[in-house]
Amino acid sequence: MYEIDINLPQKSYPIMIKNGLMDHMGEEIKKIYKHKKIALITDKNVEKLYGKKIIADLGKNGFEIKMIVINPGEQSKSLDVLANIYDELLNFGITRGDLVIAFGGGVVGDLTGFATATLLRGIPFIQIPTSLLAQIDSSVGGKVAVNLPKGKNLVGNFYHPKAVFIDPELLKTLDKRFLHDGMAEVIKYGCIKDKDLFYRLLKLNSEEELFDHIEEIIYQCCKIKKEVVEKDELDTGERMLLNFGHTLGHAIEKYFNYEWYTHGEAVAIGMYHITKKSEVMGITKRGTADLIKEILKKYGLSYILPKMDQRKNIETIGLDKKNKGKDINLILLKEIGESFIKQMDRENIDAYIGRENDDEEC
Ligand SMILES: NC(=O)c1ccc[n+]([C@@H]2O[C@H](COP(=O)([O-])OP(=O)(O)OC[C@H]3O[C@@H](n4cnc5c(N)ncnc54)[C@H](O)[C@@H]3O)[C@@H](O)[C@H]2O)c1
DSSP, rough: EEEEEEEEEOOOEEEEEEEEEEGHHHHHHHOOOOSSEEEEEEEEEEIIIIIIIHHHHHHHOOOOOEEEOOOOGGGGGGGGHHHHHHHHHTTTOOOOOOOEEEEEEEEHHHHHHHHHHHHOOOOEEEEEEEEIIIIIIIIOEEEEEEETEEEEEEEEEEESEEEEEEEEEGHHHHHHHHHHHHHHHHHHHHHHHOOOHHHHHHHSHHHHHHTTTTTHHHHHHHHHHHHHHHHTSSSSSGGGGTTTHHHHHHHHHHTTTTTTTTTHHHHHHHHHHHHHHHHTTSSSTHHHHHHHHHHHHHOOOOOOOOOOOOHHHHHHHHHTTTTTTTTEEEEEETTTEEEEEEEGGGGGGHHHHHHHTTTTOO
């Protein structure tokens, strides 16, 4: 078992990572929660695969369970679904002494986190992330949110779970596209902070080999996230490094209405493209963009920037909630494993995001 403690001024909590952890989740929860009532929020896909198993295990440990099942997908991170969850939790008679479990990918985690942060001014919750993205990123660090028609994650807060329980074996049922999607964020950690992780990933030759090392890879990613979040919980400094590839990535996702590219796919293109530009400018060590291209191809991710209206992109980037005033914080690499924040005037962003004549077509 790998264990990491997140230590923040107001709250500390453990992250536990172990293959097969799901088999004794009830026992683990019993160690940190003494009451009986638990509401478990999940989505239909996860419920179908693991619902019976987790309910049986929690029941065996004497818990009284209410399961709330939402539709899978980003559309569920909405105010309507949130209102429904409030309703169901209140019908269950939930109090601030009870517990809610987020059992699913990032959608379930963000939505459950926001519901528990706000209902009754805060109900304790636990994260049991089931997608790769959720296991290495969204379940750690306390960002919780729902979307508005005007944009993603516009209503949110920082609200940390009581614990995060990660069973990498759950990833074996994950659709390949979502596995690759999560790998984009794993690669990102390597790019910004961990050269060894990057080169280890580059050496793996099959999905089987990836799964042989997945426990340790998840541990490594969560450790990086811990370090960054502990230094900058509220995302005003070092935590922004986690946005490497995201400025352009978000613009790509939005441009195609969140229908064509997954988050990870868009971030992958963003990481490669921004590095290619900064390399030409002499900011990044030569050869870095090619290394990123090689690793993206290996994990089934595209690096090719689609044709987009540049003006629209700049507008989208300007609206990103991470920007302050006229300034944009762009994350660049010095080389693999070393990143920094470059603050620039929004008007200068053009040089970093446009297509070049030699860019491959898609
Ligand atoms: N809070 C944060 O810090 C943070 C960070 C990054 C992303 N996010 C958010 O995370 C969300 C994306 O998360 P995601 O990629 O996990 O998406 P998701 O929750 O939609 O899960 C992806 C798909 O995989 C399915 N699934 C999940 N686990 C499975 C399993 N073990 N086996 C089979 N299928 C499984 C889900 O049903 C869904 O269809 C976005 O809303 C994003 O904004 C939040």
